[in-house]
Amino acid sequence: MSSTLYVDRASPLHRLNPVTKLVALLCLIVVVFAIPQWWAVLGMVVLVIVPAAVVSGCAGRLGRFGGQLLLPLLAVLVIVQGLTFPGGRTVLWERGPLALTTEGLIFAATIGSRLVCLVLASMLLVLTTHPGDLMSALTQSGLSPKFSYIVSSTLQLIPSFRDRAAGILLAQQARGLAVPRNPLRRLRVLMPLLGPLVLGLFTDVEERSTAMEARGFGSTAKRTVLVPVRDTTAQRAARWAMPALALLVVIAAFVGRLS
Template sequence: MTTLYLERASAVHRLNPVTKLVALLAIIAIVFAVPQWWIPLGIVVLVVVPAAVLARVGGRLLRLFLILLLPLLVVLFIVQGFFFPDGTTVLWQWGPARLTVEGLVFSLTIGSRLSALVLGSLVFVLTTHPARLMTALTQAGMSSKIAYVISASLQIIPAFQERARSILLAQQARGLEIAGGPLRRARALLPLIAPLVLGMITDVDERSTAMEARAFGATPRPTSLTVVDDPLSERIGRWLLAAAAAAVIVLVVVGVIA
């Protein structure tokens, strides 16, 4: 398995995945609704980071922040800080680059929202085992077909990467050139992809036979061996979170928060 999930014993891990998903969606809805840049930042500092620390995934979150998010934030501040189309209050200018107040505020707004979106999602993924997520979502009414596709994809990724690597090695041993110009390298991809596709098409018959032999799709309401706890407190919590998000959006739309 190749997901970002980290096994820990924590209250965040124990929550029903649906509750965590609703919390994540509520956070995303709120940070993208409110215009103030400091609100998303406040949510990151007061909710997302403490949740990560509580779940004992803070170190990994920091590393992923540095790898995934920080480069984007740097690019964002350069592009919109210096080249914002609607910037009027110029602080500094050099050639076509104009550092403007409007550009900085815009970068802050986008940057803090993006941080809340990405870090919140990361905490969700870091603390939620995909198997438990799929079971909980299926219990909540999601189609077992979607659960099947997601689970199967996650589990065959390692085998496929292995196959891709061995094909790459075999091709290199036969003198395949993977250096040179972009077009040449793109052409080099072809002998790599073709065997993977051939395997995919020849395997599909056996794979679907195996699924059908086990009556997959025979009933719209299958039972489940594993059950994810869904206490009343969490169900109430989910409704409260959804209501809070809806309230914020309404307040923004009618202009109370502006």
């Protein structure tokens, strides 16, 4: 089982320097929270993230993973905010203490669109960036190897958690554990598996800490990258231009709210 969601492709997005993609993601986060209109955020998803996913060849996997993660969250968000939003005045439907309001739906759309944009953009980064390349690129950029390792290991956290959970489940099924189809019964059966899963994660942390010490992560000596990550002048310029553009968007949004 793979401990990363990375999909090996020969696309232009895969060939970009990982630091360029990371800077683009951080700037996107800033812009998304600066824009108050939910339709503008969804427009960024349609015009930026979807074409990038298609070009990278990861659109199908991104849609599948994104749907599994986002659909339950969006459903809960619409139900809770749409029915219980405290500032709602325009009532569309009402029954007892619950009232579906236009203001609640707009608030849910705002939060939901930001959530969709951030989750899909983050997952696209994970799907198109190998953690080892990201760590090497961050180290080449002058960042501390410890910080580079933290960023790289964060990208592997979810797939590592998923692989360990699948391994524990398969081991228990080999010992005769029956997993029912009923969701409530299935949850009750799987709850005891959380203990081995959490203990296994602590074991992983200790093993990785030992491996880092053995590789001299605490050393202050200058390191030589074994496999240099390709970078270009255009990408270096883009990494300066994107934060400047994000700052302009933030200023424009702030001025727009004041006027």
